[in-house]
Amino acid sequence: xxxxxxxxxxxxxxxxxxxxxxxxxxxxxxxxxxxxxxxxxxxxxxxxxxxxxxxxxxxxxxxxxxxxxxxxxxxxxxxxxxxxxxxxxxxxxxxxxxxxxxxxxxxxxxxxxxxxxxxxxxxxxxxxxxxxxxxxxxxxxxxxxxxxxxxxxxxxxxxxxxxxxxxxxxxxxxxxxxxxxxxxxxxxxxxxxxxxxxxxxxxxxxxxxxxxxxxxxxxxxxxxxxxxxxxxxxxxxxxxxxxxxxxxxx
Amino acid sequence: xxxxxxxxxxxxxxxxxxxxxxxxxxxxxxxxxxxxxxxxxxxxxxxxxxxxxxxxxxxxxxxxxxxxxxxxxxxxxxxxxxxxxxxxxxxxxxxxxxxxxxxxxxxxxxxxxxxxxxxxxxxxxxxxxxxxxxxxxxxxxxxxxxxxxxxxxxxxxxxxxxxxxxxxxxxxxxxxxxxxxxxxxxxxxxxxxxxxxxxxxxxxxxxxxxxxxxxxxxxxxxxxxxxxxxxxxxxxxxxxxxxxxxxxxxxxxxxxxxxxxxxxxxxxxxxxxxxxxxxxxxxxxxxxxxxxxxxxxxxxxxxxxxxxxxxxxxxxxxxxxxx
Numbered sequence: 368x369x370x371x372x373x374x375x376x377x378x379x380x381x382x383x384x385x386x387x388x389x390x391x392x393x394x395x396x397x398x399x400x401x402x403x404x405x406x407x408x409x410x411x412x413x414x415x416x417x418x419x420x421x422x423x424x425x426x427x428x429x430x431x432x433x434x435x436x437x438x439x440x441x442x443x444x445x446x447x448x449x450x451x452x453x454x455x456x457x458x459x460x461x462x463x464x465x466x467x468x469x470x471x472x473x474x475x476x477x478x479x480x481x482x483x484x485x486x487x488x489x490x491x492x493x494x495x496x497x498x499x500x501x502x503x504x505x506x507x508x509x510x511x512x513x514x515x516x517x518x519x520x521x522x523x524x525x526x527x528x529x530x531x532x533x534x535x536x537x538x539x540x541x542x543x544x545x546x547x548x549x550x551x552x553x554x555x556x557x558x559x560x561x562x563x564x565x566x567x568x569x570x571x572x573x574x575x576x577x578x579x580x581x582x583x584x585x586x587x588x589x590x591x592x593x594x595x596x597x598x599x600x601x602x603x604x605x606x607x608x609x610x611x612x613x614x615x616x617x
Numbered sequence: 618x619x620x621x622x623x624x625x626x627x628x629x630x631x632x633x634x635x636x637x638x639x640x641x642x643x644x645x646x647x648x649x650x651x652x653x654x655x656x657x658x659x660x661x662x663x664x665x666x667x668x669x670x671x672x673x674x675x676x677x678x679x680x681x682x683x684x685x686x687x688x689x690x691x692x693x694x695x696x697x698x699x700x701x702x703x704x705x706x707x708x709x710x711x712x713x714x715x716x717x718x719x720x721x722x723x724x725x726x727x728x729x730x731x732x733x734x735x736x737x738x739x740x741x742x743x744x745x746x747x748x749x750x751x752x753x754x755x756x757x758x759x760x761x762x763x764x765x766x767x768x769x770x771x772x773x774x775x776x777x778x779x780x781x782x783x784x785x786x787x788x789x790x791x792x793x794x795x796x797x798x799x800x801x802x803x804x805x806x807x808x809x810x811x812x813x814x815x816x817x818x819x820x821x822x823x824x825x826x827x828x829x830x831x832x833x834x835x836x837x838x839x840x841x842x843x844x845x846x847x848x849x850x851x852x853x854x855x856x857x858x859x860x861x862x863x864x865x866x867x868x869x870x871x872x873x874x875x876x877x878x879x880x881x882x883x884x885x886x887x888x889x890x891x892x893x894x895x896x897x898x899x900x901x902x903x904x905x906x907x908x909x910x911x912x913x914x915x916x917x918x919x920x921x922x923x924x925x926x927x928x929x930x931x932x933x934x935x936x937x938x939x940x
Contacts, residue, residue: 417809441815453810455803465796466803470815472796476824479795480788486795493796533815 368393368568369414369537374423376409376592383409385592386423391537391585396559396569398583400576400603402612405589407572408450411539415447416440428536441470446530447539450572452522456515460506460525463514464497467532471496497532504528504558520551527558538562540571544578556582580604588612621790624873628786632779636772644887645771649843651883652778653836656785658863658875660832663789665861666870667798668825669805670720671728674735675860678830680742680852681708682837684749687847691757692748698761701838705831712830716823735857742849754848761842774843781839782876785832789872801825802870855897862900866907868914877915 369391376384384406391397399407412418414425416437424433427445435443455463472493474486501507504524509517517525523543530538543559544552552575559582563569573579579586580600588595588603590612596603603609639645661675682704689700719730742749749755760769761777768777792798803811804818812818841847863882867874886896911918 415813437809437812438815438817441813447813449810453807453813455806455810457806458799458802462799462802466799466811466814466816469796469800474796476792476797476828479797480792482791490795529814 368428369570370426371410371414372424372426374410374413374420374425376406376413376418377421382592384413384420387589387592387594388423389587389594389597391568391570393536393568394563394566395584396563396571396582398579398586398600399570399572399589400574400579400586401589401595404591406592407589408541410589411447411541411572415445415539441533444534444536445539446533446535446537448523448526448530448541448543450541450545452519452526454514454517454522454525454529456513458514459510460501460512460514460517461494461497461510463525464500464529464532465493467500467529468493468496470533500528500532501525503531503561505554519546520548523547523551523555524558527562531562535567537568537570540569540573542572542574544573544575552578621794625787625790628873628876629783632783636775645775647883647887649771649774649778651880652775652782653840653843654860654863654879654883655782655876656836656839657833657860658867658879659785659789659872660829660836661860662864662867662870662872662875663792663801663825663832664829665864666868666875667793667801667805668822670822670826671724672731672826672829673728673854673857673861674731674733674738675829675833676852676854676856677735677738678708678712678833679837679840679856680738680849681711682834683841683847683852684742684755684837685834686838687755687758687841688748690759690842691755697759697842701761701835701842704838705834708834708837709827709831712827713823716826717819720819720822720826732854732857735854739849739853742852749849752849754846756846758841758845758847760845768843778839778843781835785835786872786876789832793870793872797821858897858900862904865904866915868916868918871914871916874914874916881915 371390372388374384374387375382387406387410399410401407409418413420416435416439419434424431426432427443432440432443455466458466472489474489478486498507498510501510504527506521506524506528509521514522514525527543540559544555547555556578559569559571571579571583583600585598586600586603587597588609595612596606596609598606635648636645639648657675657679661672664670664672685704685707686697686700689695689703690697695703715734719727719734722730743752745751760767762768766773768774800811800816800821803814803816804822808818840851859882863878864875865878866881867876867878882900907914913921
C-alpha cells in the first residue's frame with residue numbers, strides 16, 4: 368500500500384530522518400510512535416508532498432510518488448489531517464466538507480460564473496454528499512456553524528469528515544487525539560475503527576499510547592530520525608530498545 | 618439564495634432609478650465613474666477578498682486596458698468594440714504570464730511585487746511618448762456605438778457602463794458562491810489544507826489573478842471610450858490605493874460591498890470638495906479606521922453596529938433586567 372524506502376531528510380545540516388524504511392499494508396491501522404523530535408511529522412510531510420525527501424523514495428499503490436505535490440496525491444486518494452487542525456475558519460462546517468469534494472466535482476470557472484445547469488446539479492449533489500459525511504462523523508447539527516467557532520474536539524471531527532469526503536484509500540492522521548478529553552478520545556477510537564472497517568488504510572502518528580495499543584495492528588517506532596522497532600503492539604511493549612528510548616537509560 | 622436575490626433586486630433598483638432623479642446633471646457623470654470603479658473594486662475583491670492575495674498594482678491592468686483600447690482606436694482606427702476585446706485578451710495573457718512567478722510570493726512580498734508592477738507600467742505610459750503621448754495624454758479616442766446609437770451623452774454612457782457593471786457583478790457573485798469560490802476561500806484560510814483537499818492552489822491563484830486583470834482591462838477600455846482622453850495620472854499608484862480602500866470599506870469578499878465602497882469613495886469627494894488635494898490622506902485615515910473598528914467592512918460592520926445598538930438598550934434598562 369505505502370512503502371517508504373531509505374528516506375532521509377536533512378534540514379540545514381540537521382538530520383530529521385535518517386535512512387528510514389518500512390511499509391504499511393492495506394486495510395490495517397498502523398501507528399507511528401516515538402518521543403518528541405523523532406521525525407514523525409516530518410515523515411508525514413514527506414509522504415503527503417509538503418516536503419520532498421533529501422534521499423529515498425515513496426511508493427504508493429505500487430507507484431513511485433516521491434515529490435508529488437499534495438493536490439496530485441489527493442487525486443490518487445491520499446489524504447491527511449493535521450496536528451493543530453487546519454480548518455477553513457471563515458467558512459461554514461458544510462462548506463469545509465464541500466471543499467473536500469473538490470476532486471469529486473468538475474465545474475470550472477466559466478461554468479460557475481455563468482451558473483450553467485450542470486453546475487447547479489453538481490452543487491446539489493456535493494452538498495448532499497457533504498451532509499452525509501457530517502452525519503458519518505456525527506456533527507451534522509453543526510453544518511451551518513462557522514468553522515472558526517467550533518470547539519476543538521468538534522473541529523477535529525470536521526477535519527476527519529473533510530478528509531473522508533475525498534474518499535481516500537489511505538488516511539494519515541497526525542496526532543488525532545491531541546487536545547481531546549478521554550471521552551472524545553474513546554469516540555475517536557470508535558470512529559477510526561469505523562473508517563478502517565469501511566476498507567480504508569489508516570496511518571496515525573500518536574502520543575496517546577492507550578489509543579495506539581488499542582486500535583493499531585502494527586506499530587513503527589521512530590527515535591531521533593531512525594527506525595527503532597517495528598511490530599505488533601505486544602512486541603513493541605516488550606521491546607527493550609523502545610522502553611529505553613521512552614524511559615531513558617538506567 | 619433568497620438573500621442573494623434580494624441584494625440583487627435592491628442593487629438593480631438603485632442603478633435603474635438613479636438617472637431619473639438626477640436628470641442628467643453633473644452627478645450623472647460621477648455615477649458613470651461609480652460604475653467603472655465598481656468593476657475595478659470587484660476585480661480586486663475576487664483576488665484579495667476571496668483568494669486572500671493582495672495586489673497594489675491593479676491600476677496597471679486598468680491603464681493597460683485603457684491604453685490598448687485608446688491607441689488602437691485613436692491612432693490605428695480599429696473598431697472600438699474589437700479593440701476592447703483585444704485589450705481584455707492581451708491583459709489576460711499578460712496577467713497569466715506574470716501571475717506564475719509573482720503569486721509564488723506571499724504577504725508583504727506579494728504586495729511589494731505588485732506595487733513594483735504598477736510603477737513599471739506607469740513609467741511605461743509616461744515614457745513611450747510616441748505610442749501613448751506620454752504625460753500630456755492621448756486624445757481623440759472615439760465613443761462606443763451600437764446599431765446607430767453613439768454612447769456620447771452622460772445618460773447613454775451611464776446605461777452602457779452599468780450594463781457591463783451588472784454583468785461583472787453577477788458573474789462574480791456566481792463565482793464566489795461556487796466550487797471555485799469555495800476553493801479560493803479555502804486557499805485564503807489554509808493553503809496547505811486546500812492543497813491536501815486536491816485544490817491546485819498555484820494554478821487557481823493565477824487564474825483568479827487573470828480574471829481580475831481582465832475585468833480591470835474591461836473597466837479601462839470603457840473608461841477610455843467614455844472620457845475619450847487618457848493620461849498616465851489616471852492609472853497611478855493613488856488609483857491602486859483607492860481601489861484597495863474601496864474593497865476594504867465595503868468588506869473583503871463581499872461583491873456588493875465593493876459596489877458600496879466604490880460608490881462612497883467616488884461620491885464623497887464630490888460632496889467634500891475641500892478634501893480634494895488631501896484625498897490620499899482621507900483614504901489612509903478611512904483605511905485605518907475601518908480595519909481597526911470594522912474589519913468586516915461596512916457590509917458586515919453596519920448590521921453588527923445596528924444590532925449592538927438595539928441590544929444595548931434593553932440590558933441597560935433596570936426594569937428589563939429585573940423582569
